[in-house]
Amino acid sequence: MKNTVADNKLYGILAEFRNPKELIDAAKLINEKGYRDYDTFSPFPIHGMDKAMNLAKSKLGWIVASHGLIGLTGAFAMIYYMMVIDYPLNISGKTLMNIPAWIPVMFELTILLSAFGAVFGMFFLNGLPKLNHPLFNSENFKKVTDDGFFVCIESDDPQFEEEKVQKLLKEAGATNIESIFDE
DSSP: OOOGGSSSEEEEEEESSSSSSHHHHHHHHHHHTOOOOEEEEEOOOOOTHHHHHTTTOOOOHHHHHHHHHHHHHHHHHHHHIIIIIIIOOTTTTTTTHHHHHHHHHHHHHHHHHHHHHHHHHHHHHHHHHHOOOGGOOOOOGGGGTTOOOOEEEESTTOOOOHHHHHHHHHHOSSEEEEEEEEO
Protein backbone atom coordinates (compact mmCIF):
# COMPACT_ATOMS: atom_id res chain seq x y z
CA MET A 1 0.00 0.00 0.00
CA LYS A 2 1.45 3.36 -1.02
CA ASN A 3 1.78 6.18 1.54
CA THR A 4 -0.06 9.40 0.87
CA VAL A 5 1.07 12.92 1.75
CA ALA A 6 -1.46 12.94 4.62
CA ASP A 7 0.32 9.92 6.19
CA ASN A 8 3.69 11.71 6.34
CA LYS A 9 5.00 14.25 8.82
CA LEU A 10 5.99 17.67 7.48
CA TYR A 11 9.80 17.99 7.56
CA GLY A 12 10.02 21.62 6.49
CA ILE A 13 9.61 24.20 3.75
CA LEU A 14 12.21 24.26 0.96
CA ALA A 15 12.77 27.41 -1.08
CA GLU A 16 14.96 27.97 -4.13
CA PHE A 17 16.82 31.20 -4.90
CA ARG A 18 18.43 32.43 -8.13
CA ASN A 19 21.96 33.16 -6.91
CA PRO A 20 24.27 33.16 -3.86
CA LYS A 21 23.55 36.83 -3.02
CA GLU A 22 19.82 36.15 -2.75
CA LEU A 23 20.53 33.08 -0.62
CA ILE A 24 22.71 35.07 1.79
CA ASP A 25 20.06 37.81 2.00
CA ALA A 26 17.38 35.19 2.70
CA ALA A 27 19.53 33.58 5.41
CA LYS A 28 20.03 36.98 7.07
CA LEU A 29 16.28 37.67 6.96
CA ILE A 30 15.38 34.22 8.34
CA ASN A 31 17.93 34.67 11.13
CA GLU A 32 16.60 38.16 11.95
CA LYS A 33 13.07 36.75 12.23
CA GLY A 34 14.34 34.39 14.95
CA TYR A 35 14.34 31.04 13.16
CA ARG A 36 17.09 28.67 14.31
CA ASP A 37 16.32 25.26 12.76
CA TYR A 38 17.12 25.97 9.13
CA ASP A 39 19.93 25.24 6.71
CA THR A 40 21.18 26.51 3.37
CA PHE A 41 22.36 24.40 0.45
CA SER A 42 24.47 25.38 -2.55
CA PRO A 43 26.74 23.69 -5.09
CA PHE A 44 29.81 25.44 -3.65
CA PRO A 45 30.79 27.15 -0.37
CA ILE A 46 29.51 30.71 -0.12
CA HIS A 47 31.78 33.18 1.66
CA GLY A 48 29.85 34.92 4.45
CA MET A 49 27.11 32.31 4.84
CA ASP A 50 28.25 31.34 8.36
CA LYS A 51 27.99 34.98 9.42
CA ALA A 52 24.61 35.42 7.70
CA MET A 53 23.24 32.36 9.51
CA ASN A 54 24.91 33.44 12.79
CA LEU A 55 26.53 30.01 13.21
CA ALA A 56 28.77 29.29 16.17
CA LYS A 57 32.39 28.28 15.67
CA SER A 58 32.90 24.60 14.94
CA LYS A 59 33.97 22.28 17.75
CA LEU A 60 36.01 20.19 15.30
CA GLY A 61 39.26 22.06 16.04
CA TRP A 62 39.00 21.18 19.73
CA ILE A 63 38.25 17.55 18.87
CA VAL A 64 41.33 17.35 16.62
CA ALA A 65 43.56 19.10 19.19
CA SER A 66 42.44 16.82 22.02
CA HIS A 67 43.03 13.70 19.92
CA GLY A 68 46.47 15.01 18.95
CA LEU A 69 47.31 15.61 22.60
CA ILE A 70 46.14 12.10 23.48
CA GLY A 71 48.36 10.74 20.69
CA LEU A 72 51.38 12.71 21.89
CA THR A 73 51.03 11.75 25.56
CA GLY A 74 50.15 8.16 24.65
CA ALA A 75 53.26 7.84 22.48
CA PHE A 76 55.45 9.35 25.19
CA ALA A 77 53.99 7.04 27.85
CA MET A 78 54.32 3.98 25.61
CA ILE A 79 57.95 4.67 24.68
CA TYR A 80 58.87 5.62 28.26
CA TYR A 81 57.41 2.38 29.58
CA MET A 82 59.14 0.27 26.90
CA MET A 83 62.56 1.95 26.95
CA VAL A 84 62.94 2.92 30.61
CA ILE A 85 60.83 0.55 32.71
CA ASP A 86 60.09 -2.66 30.80
CA TYR A 87 63.29 -3.30 28.84
CA PRO A 88 65.99 -0.69 29.55
CA LEU A 89 68.99 -0.83 27.21
CA ASN A 90 72.09 1.28 27.78
CA ILE A 91 73.26 2.07 24.27
CA SER A 92 76.67 3.77 24.00
CA GLY A 93 76.37 5.15 27.50
CA LYS A 94 73.39 7.38 26.59
CA THR A 95 70.59 8.07 29.03
CA LEU A 96 67.60 5.75 29.02
CA MET A 97 65.29 8.67 28.36
CA ASN A 98 66.59 9.68 24.92
CA ILE A 99 63.79 12.02 23.83
CA PRO A 100 65.31 13.13 20.47
CA ALA A 101 65.15 9.49 19.30
CA TRP A 102 61.50 9.29 20.37
CA ILE A 103 60.33 12.34 18.40
CA PRO A 104 59.47 10.54 15.12
CA VAL A 105 57.21 8.04 16.89
CA MET A 106 55.55 10.75 19.01
CA PHE A 107 55.01 12.91 15.91
CA GLU A 108 53.49 10.05 13.91
CA LEU A 109 51.10 9.00 16.68
CA THR A 110 50.06 12.63 17.20
CA ILE A 111 49.26 13.01 13.49
CA LEU A 112 47.48 9.62 13.34
CA LEU A 113 45.15 10.34 16.24
CA SER A 114 44.56 13.92 15.02
CA ALA A 115 43.48 12.56 11.64
CA PHE A 116 41.16 10.02 13.27
CA GLY A 117 39.72 12.82 15.43
CA ALA A 118 39.12 14.99 12.35
CA VAL A 119 37.38 12.28 10.35
CA PHE A 120 35.28 10.73 13.09
CA GLY A 121 34.60 14.11 14.73
CA MET A 122 33.27 15.42 11.41
CA PHE A 123 31.07 12.34 11.05
CA PHE A 124 29.74 12.80 14.60
CA LEU A 125 29.12 16.57 14.31
CA ASN A 126 27.35 16.16 10.95
CA GLY A 127 25.15 13.32 12.22
CA LEU A 128 26.55 10.90 9.66
CA PRO A 129 26.06 8.34 8.29
CA LYS A 130 22.60 9.35 7.15
CA LEU A 131 21.57 7.09 4.31
CA ASN A 132 18.47 9.08 3.38
CA HIS A 133 17.28 12.61 4.00
CA PRO A 134 13.77 13.98 3.43
CA LEU A 135 15.15 16.65 1.06
CA PHE A 136 16.25 13.90 -1.34
CA ASN A 137 12.54 13.27 -2.07
CA SER A 138 12.29 16.65 -3.83
CA GLU A 139 12.91 16.57 -7.58
CA ASN A 140 13.77 20.28 -7.49
CA PHE A 141 16.46 19.74 -4.82
CA LYS A 142 18.55 17.67 -7.26
CA LYS A 143 19.76 20.99 -8.76
CA VAL A 144 21.71 21.76 -5.58
CA THR A 145 24.75 19.88 -6.92
CA ASP A 146 24.80 21.92 -10.13
CA ASP A 147 23.19 25.36 -10.02
CA GLY A 148 20.58 25.45 -7.25
CA PHE A 149 20.59 27.62 -4.13
CA PHE A 150 18.19 26.45 -1.43
CA VAL A 151 17.13 27.15 2.12
CA CYS A 152 15.00 24.81 4.21
CA ILE A 153 13.25 25.89 7.40
CA GLU A 154 12.52 22.78 9.43
CA SER A 155 9.19 22.13 11.15
CA ASP A 156 11.07 21.43 14.42
CA ASP A 157 11.71 25.17 14.80
CA PRO A 158 9.67 26.58 17.71
CA GLN A 159 8.38 29.47 15.55
CA PHE A 160 7.40 27.26 12.61
CA GLU A 161 3.98 27.90 11.10
CA GLU A 162 3.65 26.67 7.52
CA GLU A 163 1.78 29.67 6.12
CA LYS A 164 4.00 32.18 7.92
CA VAL A 165 7.18 30.49 6.67
CA GLN A 166 5.93 30.34 3.08
CA LYS A 167 5.05 34.05 3.23
CA LEU A 168 8.50 34.88 4.66
CA LEU A 169 10.30 32.91 1.93
CA LYS A 170 8.19 34.52 -0.78
CA GLU A 171 9.09 37.98 0.62
CA ALA A 172 12.76 36.92 0.61
CA GLY A 173 12.56 36.38 -3.15
CA ALA A 174 12.25 32.61 -3.46
CA THR A 175 11.52 31.39 -6.99
CA ASN A 176 10.13 28.04 -5.93
CA ILE A 177 8.67 27.01 -2.55
CA GLU A 178 7.61 23.50 -1.64
CA SER A 179 6.64 21.53 1.45
CA ILE A 180 8.90 18.56 2.21
CA PHE A 181 7.45 15.53 3.95
CA ASP A 182 9.37 12.94 5.96
CA GLU A 183 8.53 9.56 4.42
